[in-house]
Amino acid sequence: MTSAPEGPVRVGVFGLLGSGNLGNDGSLEAVLGYLRADHPDAVVDALCGGPEAVTARFGIPATRMHWNRAEYRTASRAGSIASKGLGKFVDIFRTAAWVRKHDVVIVPGMGVLEATLPLRPWGFPYSLFLLCASGRLMRTRVALVSVGAAEIRNRPTRALVRWSGRLAAYRSYRDAQSRDAMRAMGVDTARDEVYPDLAFSLPAPPSSAPSGPPGTVCVGVMDFHGGNDDRARADEIYRRYLDGTIRFVRTLVGEGRPVRLLTGDRCDATVVAAILDAVDSPLVTAAEPTSLDDLMNEMAAADTVVAVRYHNLICALKTGTPVLALSYAAKSDALMDRMGLGAFCHPAREVDADRLLEQFRALEKRSAELRGTLAERNLAAARQLRDQFGSLTAAVFPATDHTHAHARQESP
Template identity: 45%
Template sequence: MSALGASPRIAFFGLLGSGNLGNHGSFDAMLAYVRSRHPEAGISCICAGPEEIERQYGIPSVAITWFQEHGPGRSRIETVIRKTFGKVADLGRMPRLVRKYDIIIVPGMGVLETTMEVRPWGWPYALFLMVLCARLAGVRTALVNVGANAARERSLRLLYTWTARLASYRSYRDEYSRDAMRAMGLDTSRDPRQDKVYPDLAFALPKPPVPEADESAPRTVRTVGLGVMAYRGTNADRDRSEDIYATYTAKIVEFARWLVDEGYRIRLVTGDPSDQTVVDAVYDDLRKSRPDLVDERFFNEPAETLGGLLEQLAGVDLVVASRYHNVVSALMLSKPTISISYGTKSDSLMEDMRLAEFRQPIQGLDVDRLIDQFRALESRAASVVPAMRARNAEYVAALEAQYDVLSAALFGAGQAPRVASTERGE
């Protein structure tokens, strides 16, 4: 039994319910941890899409902000007014909300990142306000295996560092994230129990069984998992975001056409509803340029969960992906993988998997080089897979060790880490 009583009240806090599969994968892993280690706990969710979380998981859920709860106005001016009013209303709403819980967990995700466009008074402010109100109310908060990078904007740096300072527990999914928080002024050396580096939470998810071979398909046909995203750059790229998107999409279309011409089947995968525009661009091009091949070489069934995405990737031979959690999913299945990286987090993961040579920056994507990397990886697939499987086993052991630390920090459970040496970055 925990020190919090017979039935501690836990809330998961994050951009959940919005369709992002990576966020949901981290949530699934932490939800499984709580239900397994602390089945007595009452579970709720404070999230971006409460109706969707209640539909998928049956968990009582509420919106993060007043504006999310009440929705936009009928006109742009009315929407701006409602957003502004919502920021003021949240100053009273958030304290009342967090006092309902004993523990609030932020499960993984890139919650302290600026690798995509982010406004200071959106998610960063909401996260800071939650942690501040929880601290004042005596509610324990945990940032578990989160991603971070050094923000350029002073407002974001302040919000992120104070969020981390006020949290009861924090850990990171890679050394780069911890170093980024240090660079922004966070002291990560005071408490030996936290500021550790552990693998991404998704590596704790159960792996799906390998599907049986499709007897109708020729034995020589190989399937490539092609992960795409509607990438428009970071805060620094707002003036040219549409050009960035158009350039990236055109190169993905070109590579997909090459795969079809070389005899491969394409399993197109995504990670967010916004990615559908890139899927449509690939399909439209193949339908026009390769009408006789598109139906037998192109497959796309959007997954609703990261578990569903894992099931899709279990049936492919190689993966080329852009979204971070598409890359994570492929690597945890020990699939030979090429990363089209939009952030250091993907590069760090590929390096840790000893696949550093099979990556490219998304804004400098070179299709000819990608084809060369693809051919090289395919020829070496048999040799890289065993090393990937060994690394995956280490990741799972590290996450299990962290669960002991987390239980002690949040629930007061008298548990010590079983394998301290599995912590990373030490």
């Protein structure tokens, strides 16, 4: 707990927010809900990837994370390469100046300490390191809240992630294997806790058990080319994943089942287009979700979900809808196991449509039982996240703000 500042506590939120990834924005929504409830007087702003989108949707001031607006475009010409290099230097001072204006900076969830998707060390890992180093230098407490982590082989990326973890004032993880990964990379995790993903604190629409003939199956898709270590076979992985998914959807349609295609990031639209082109049927439709709330509404109305993206899985689990995971990383397996559906995982890198259909049919046979299991696990997750928010307040918020938050929680 820090000493009391003059005036309202100043809170910054940081990450690839407003950049088209619904899961990242859902994590931000969860933290803003906590701040509104427990720290209503806090002054909040963001340093993020898509400041215009964050301000428009969440109503908080936001600053672009990178000086170079072409940060995530491939640089091939000498001018663009030089601009990227200059941007890395300028961002040292921009990040430090932003951090200095805050009492607390929160990194809300997300897989910020992993490289399960293609990642370069001088991209987000460098930005996160600048944030945590600035926090230590400026005496601003940086909190990594319910984040994902995985052991990283690439040495520069591993070093940046390790030092980011060490410099943060508060760390918690969304699963035990994330904490284990940080320990294996040299971070002292003795005082770090494990809590559910932040999205489990979001409200969910009511979901009812299906009645009558078999209904809609939601299929969450992903522009999936493997992870950081799969670059040499990225095209092969994508083709195998897409072909297997198309065969699965085609079989469902042949049985008269409506299929609703869902995305989790703007880049997934290409996969939706490929499936619609390959399976020409009015039974296959596509949604255009813009938030986790949109995804949950779609899934609450479905009989069953099959999904790849981590936060698509969370949305299905949160609504209590039985889901089969096309797992692209160990975090998906850990999530499904935690929620009682560990038997219903299928490797996204090696999609076998026949085996996937077998698992799908087994899932639907156990639908009623699994809905009951999910209801219990969701209640437990919500309680655990309430505990985390209390611990976060005590650990990083100024003394007077902590006292006020505790008084609000105790009031009838």
